[in-house]
Amino acid sequence: MTRSLGRLKQLPRVDLAHVPTPIDELKNLCQHVGGIKLFVKRDDCTGLAFGGNKVRQLEFYLGEAQAQSADTVLITGAVQSNFVRLAAAAACKLGMKCCIQLEDRVADVDSVYKNSGNVLLDRLFGAKLYYYDKGEDEAGADRRIREIAGELEEKGRRTYVIPLAPGHPPLGALGYVLCAQELLQQMNGANLDFAETVTASGSGHTHAGLLFGLKALGSDMKVTGICVRRDADAQQQRIESRCHEIAQLLGITNPVARSDINLVDAFLAPGYGMSNPAAMEAIELSAHLEGLLVDPTYTAKSMAGFIAIARQHKADSKRAMLFMHTGGQPAIFGYESKLTRYLLNPDEIAY
Numbered sequence: 001m002t003r004s005l006g007r008l009k010q011l012p013r014v015d016l017a018h019v020p021t022p023i024d025e026l027k028n029l030c031q032h033v034g035g036i037k038l039f040v041k042r043d044d045c046t047g048l049a050f051g052g053n054k055v056r057q058l059e060f061y062l063g064e065a066q067a068q069s070a071d072t073v074l075i076t077g078a079v080q081s082n083f084v085r086l087a088a089a090a091a092c093k094l095g096m097k098c099c100i101q102l103e104d105r106v107a108d109v110d111s112v113y114k115n116s117g118n119v120l121l122d123r124l125f126g127a128k129l130y131y132y133d134k135g136e137d138e139a140g141a142d143r144r145i146r147e148i149a150g151e152l153e154e155k156g157r158r159t160y161v162i163p164l165a166p167g168h169p170p171l172g173a174l175g176y177v178l179c180a181q182e183l184l185q186q187m188n189g190a191n192l193d194f195a196e197t198v199t200a201s202g203s204g205h206t207h208a209g210l211l212f213g214l215k216a217l218g219s220d221m222k223v224t225g226i227c228v229r230r231d232a233d234a235q236q237q238r239i240e241s242r243c244h245e246i247a248q249l250l251g252i253t254n255p256v257a258r259s260d261i262n263l264v265d266a267f268l269a270p271g272y273g274m275s276n277p278a279a280m281e282a283i284e285l286s287a288h289l290e291g292l293l294v295d296p297t298y299t300a301k302s303m304a305g306f307i308a309i310a311r312q313h314k315a316d317s318k319r320a321m322l323f324m325h326t327g328g329q330p331a332i333f334g335y336e337s338k339l340t341r342y343l344l345n346p347d348e349i350a351y
């Protein structure tokens with residue numbers, strides 16, 4: 001057991017997040033599922049521009065950008081990406097320019113999706129928007145954003161690209177290694193013991209960082225990733241390689257075994273950014289029972305997974321489970337038409 005986070009404190013980082021984020025009990029949801037104690041870590045409350053998990057991740061990317069004296073940050077993501085909205089906000093705060101490439105990843109969307117929610121905020125932060133219409137193509141999207149960076153460099157700008165596809169050091173995951181440390185301190189301080197935490201698993205930075213940090217610090221808390229982007233087999237490989245890369249970045253032995261990686265892809269269909277009945281139920285239950293907002297793309301699916309796991313464990317009232325709320329609320333407004341149709345007539349919506 002290493003019980004050390006190696007070089008973590010020496011790596012460049014800027015302070016962006018309001019931490020520690022609170023841990024709240026979900027008493028009504030607990031009663032609803034039948035007994036097991038449920039809690040939420042409010043990483044949707046990380047402070048910057050409506051918050052979310054990406055604030056912790058940006059601390060390391062933008063730390064590196066500043067160490068390289070970059071004046072312009074470039075990032076690519078889905079049209080309703082929370083990551084790009086937060087990169088734009090952070091760039092404003094740090095006095096940098098931001099260029100965003102929006103990828104057409106989700107079929108069958110309307111003009112509200114294309115302009116409201118996160119896109120409205122991207123524009124409000126003054127980001128320059130570019131569009132990538134080839135759909136799901138991580139490597140291609142990364143290539144195009146690097147071309148744009150090259151064009152800006154020729155005009156004298158000092159650019160920093162936040163990459164999307166694998167093949168780059170997973171700096172963002174370091175934010176969740178730190179979060180694991182914060183969580184263990186909070187649990188100690190409040191005498192809490194979580195048997196399991198559930199998080200959305202997309203790029204895998206949140207999932208891998210949290211799992212790595214918990215294992216490195218000697219915790220045996222189970223971390224379950226709910227797939228929101230690709231199926232469990234593909235995501236397993238991603239999390240595994242991310243953990244190896246985190247170990248390299250920190251200069252410590254990888255404490256994560258293949259068998260530590262738990263993934264559930266039952267809530268992914270019909271695909272990234274598209275909803276299903278369990279996700280819609282999770283949006284409604286969280287709101288009605290806890291006044292808690294989850295977004296259609298990420299946290300509705302992870303909440304649906306959390307509820308399903310809690311239902312399986314309902315007889316075990318000594319266990320406690322933690323939902324990692326990774327944010328995403330501005331996207332609710334991007335999905336206004338679908339959500340309104342569902343709320344007005346839940347039985348008639350086509351998924």
Ligand SMILES: Cc1ncc(COP(=O)(O)O)c(C=O)c1O
Nearest residue numbers: 082202203204206298326327328
């Ligand atoms: C709100 C929200 N939750 C979860 C995720 C997934 O996190 P990760 O990419 O670290 O797997 C994202 C990714 O953009 C997100 O915006």
